[in-house]
Structure formats: structure tokens, C-alpha cells
Amino acid sequence: MAEHNLEHTIALLTRTPATLDALLRDLPEAWTRRNESENTWNAFDIVAHLIHTERTDWMPRARIMLQSGESRTLEPFDRSGYVRESQGRTLVQLLDEFARLRKESLAGLRALDLRPEDLTLRGRHPAFGVVTLGQLLATWAAHDLTHLHQLSRVMAHQYREAVGPWAAYLGVLKCAGHSSPA
Amino acid sequence: MAEHNLEHTIALLTRTPATLDALLRDLPEAWTRRNESENTWNAFDIVAHLIHTERTDWMPRARIMLQSGESRTLEPFDRSGYVRESQGRTLVQLLDEFARLRKESLAGLRALDLRPEDLTLRGRHPAFGVVTLGQLLATWAAHDLTHLHQLSRVMAHQYREAVGPWAAYLGVLKCAGHSSPA
Numbered sequence: 094m095a096e097h098n099l100e101h102t103i104a105l106l107t108r109t110p111a112t113l114d115a116l117l118r119d120l121p122e123a124w125t126r127r128n129e130s131e132n133t134w135n136a137f138d139i140v141a142h143l144i145h146t147e148r149t150d151w152m153p154r155a156r157i158m159l160q161s162g163e164s165r166t167l168e169p170f171d172r173s174g175y176v177r178e179s180q181g182r183t184l185v186q187l188l189d190e191f192a193r194l195r196k197e198s199l200a201g202l203r204a205l206d207l208r209p210e211d212l213t214l215r216g217r218h219p220a221f222g223v224v225t226l227g228q229l230l231a232t233w234a235a236h237d238l239t240h241l242h243q244l245s246r247v248m249a250h251q252y253r254e255a256v257g258p259w260a261a262y263l264g265v266l267k268c269a270g271h272s273s274p275a
Numbered sequence: 276m277a278e279h280n281l282e283h284t285i286a287l288l289t290r291t292p293a294t295l296d297a298l299l300r301d302l303p304e305a306w307t308r309r310n311e312s313e314n315t316w317n318a319f320d321i322v323a324h325l326i327h328t329e330r331t332d333w334m335p336r337a338r339i340m341l342q343s344g345e346s347r348t349l350e351p352f353d354r355s356g357y358v359r360e361s362q363g364r365t366l367v368q369l370l371d372e373f374a375r376l377r378k379e380s381l382a383g384l385r386a387l388d389l390r391p392e393d394l395t396l397r398g399r400h401p402a403f404g405v406v407t408l409g410q411l412l413a414t415w416a417a418h419d420l421t422h423l424h425q426l427s428r429v430m431a432h433q434y435r436e437a438v439g440p441w442a443a444y445l446g447v448l449k450c451a452g453h454s455s456p457a
Contacts, residue, residue: 101303257414
């Protein structure tokens with residue numbers, strides 16, 4: 094069961110870079126550079142955040158959990174870290190970078206050759222306390238989806254007025270966002 | 276301004292089939308055939324719904340508005356129509372069909388060679404009353420995004436338990452859905 098889920102997780106993680114690429118590459122900046130309100134993220138920021146998590150969160154945390162278990166608390170994740178990933182870069186550069194990093198991460202994950210029982214290995218999260226490797230890897234996939242969810246909402250927001258009365262039928266325009274606590 | 280938006284709308288509409296294809300083609304059925312609860316849609320149903328709207332909603336309605344203006348009320352949209360689109364078909368077949376239909380729709384839209392002032396042309400919606408062609412076309416793009424938003428939520432739901440305590444940080448798991456009235 095656990096092994097089965099890991100293959101599902103990898104299947105999803107493998108597809109995210111191409112999904113974002115198909116949606117965002119060369120899309121007009123009216124879609125990709127506009128956000129929902131002050132201090133919210135646009136598409137560009139979201140891809141930069143995915144790059145930052147790819148560098149600092151998933152595989153680095155998995156390796157710490159495998160090496161040190163509960164004895165070493167994971168570093169808190171820096172939610173503002175995306176800013177330095179995006180400075181002076183184009184969205185096309187970010188999409189390419191994310192695809193490259195994800196490919197490396199997945200090669201690293203496969204190289205670990207995890208057995209089903211490895212997914213029950215424990216680590217220590219700075220806020221949650223004990224977590225398992227399986228939970229971390231499932232979160233990696235769900236995190237891709239939460240940002241696809243956010244991205245579709247941010248983009249739809251740009252047409253909030255343009256759709257006129259049809260706004261009543263468009264669920265995405267009723268989504269208030271569900272941001273994480275800082 | 277109106278003309279500018281039409282190019283943005285077409286840019287988004289052009290990318291949706293490849294986006295869904297990149298995400299869903301050959302993804303395990305644990306992601307694509309599971310829904311959120313009884314009588315809700317899975318990924319397969321969502322693509323079938325997009326096919327049904329492509330056949331019956333956007334360009335057919337645009338043509339009625341261009342030909343008859345407010346004098347002919349648009350047909351109500353059949354929300355259960357997706358069922359017959361999906362019977363006996365695989366997800367790969369649905370993805371291919373959606374891509375083909377969208378390409379045809381966009382060729383038809385371009386062939387209309389709409390001028391900015393055409394977007395203010397009016398039609399009559401069965402529930403809303405007077406609507407404009409520009410609102411219909413903007414809704415077409417926002418409708419793609421509302422279903423990408425739904426799709427990411429339905430898929431993330433499958434990992435609701437697997438992520439353990441990280442559920443607290445994943446906004447998509449807090450989204451209650453925002454379904455349209457029937």
C-alpha cells in the first residue's frame with residue numbers, strides 16, 4: 094500500500110513541470126504578472142516558490158529524516174525565499190529551472206530505492222513534532238496541487254469583471270483562498 | 276482594450292488542452308478516477324464536461340448571439356451532458372477529443388474576425404437576461420480555470436489523510452468547493 098502510494102506520488106510529481114509549462118509559457122503577462130491584491134502572489138511568484146521548495150524542502154528534508162530520524166529537527170521553511178529565486182529572471186527561465194530541479198529531485202528519490210517500510214521512518218518537524226517520511230512525500234505532491242489550485246484562482250481573478258453575470262456560476266471566483274499560517 | 280482582452284482569452288483557451296494532457300495522460304487511476312464524495316466529479320468527469328461545453332456552449336452560443344442578438348434566448352446548458360460524452364471512453368480518448376474540439380472552436384472564433392466593438396453585441400441568457408459577447412468569451416476562459424481549480428482540489432483530496440499534520444498548511448484541502456447552482 095505504501096509502496097503503491099509512492100509510485101502515485103512520483104507519477105504526479107513527474108507531471109507538474111510540464112503542466113505549468115503548458116499553461117504558462119509565453120502566456121501574456123496580463124495573466125502571469127497580476128495577482129489578487131497587494132502582497133499576494135502572481136503566477137511568476139508561484140513558480141519561484143516551487144523552485145525554492147524544490148531546493149530547500151522536499152529532498153533535503155527527506156535526507157535529514159533518513160539520516161537522523163527524530164533526533165534532528167527539520168529547518169523551518171522560509172516562505173519569503175521565493176523572492177531571491179525570481180530576481181532578474183523571466184518566467185520562461187523559471188519554468189526551465191523548475192523542470193530541471195524536479196528532474197534532479199526525482200532522480201534522487203528513485204536512487205534512495207525506498208522500501209514500503211521506509212515510509213514509516215520518522216522525523217521531527219519544527220511545528221508539528223513527529224512526522225513520517227511517507228507524510229513528507231505525500232505533502233510534496235499535494236503541495237504541487239495546492240499551488241495549481243492557487244494559480245488557477247489567481248488567473249481567474251483577472252477576469253472577475255469581464256465575465257459579467259456569469260461570475261455567479263464560476264466557483265473559482267468564490268474561492269477566498271486558504272492561505273497557510275505563516 | 277476589448278480587442279486586447281480577446282487575444283488574452285484566446286491565449287488561455289489555446290493552452291488548456293495541453294495543460295490537462297500534461298497533468299492527466301497516463302496518470303494512475305487513483306488520481307483520475309476518484310472523486311471527493313458521492314455525486315461529485317472525478318478528473319475523468321471534468322474532462323468529459325469540458326468536451327460537452329465545447330460542443331454545446333461557447334461557439335454555438337457566440338454564433339446565436341451574432342446572428343440573433345437579444346431576440347433569441349440561449350438554450351439552457353445541460354449540466355448532466357458530460358455523462359454521454361464519457362460512456363465507453365478512456366481518459367486518453369477524452370483528452371484527444373477535447374484537444375481536437377478546442378482547436379476547431381478556436382479556428383471558428385478566429386474566422387469570425389471579431390472587431391473590438393463586436394464584443395459589446397448582446398444576447399439573452401435564460402437566467403441572466405442580457406449578456407454580451409465579450410462576457411461569453413471571457414467566461415469561456417474563466418470556465419477552463421474554474422475546472423482546473425476543481426481538478427486540483429479533487430486530486431489533492433485523495434491525499435487528505437496521507438499528508439498527516441501538513442494538511443494544516445495545504446490551502447487546497449480547506450477548499451469546500453464552490454459549485455454552481457443547478
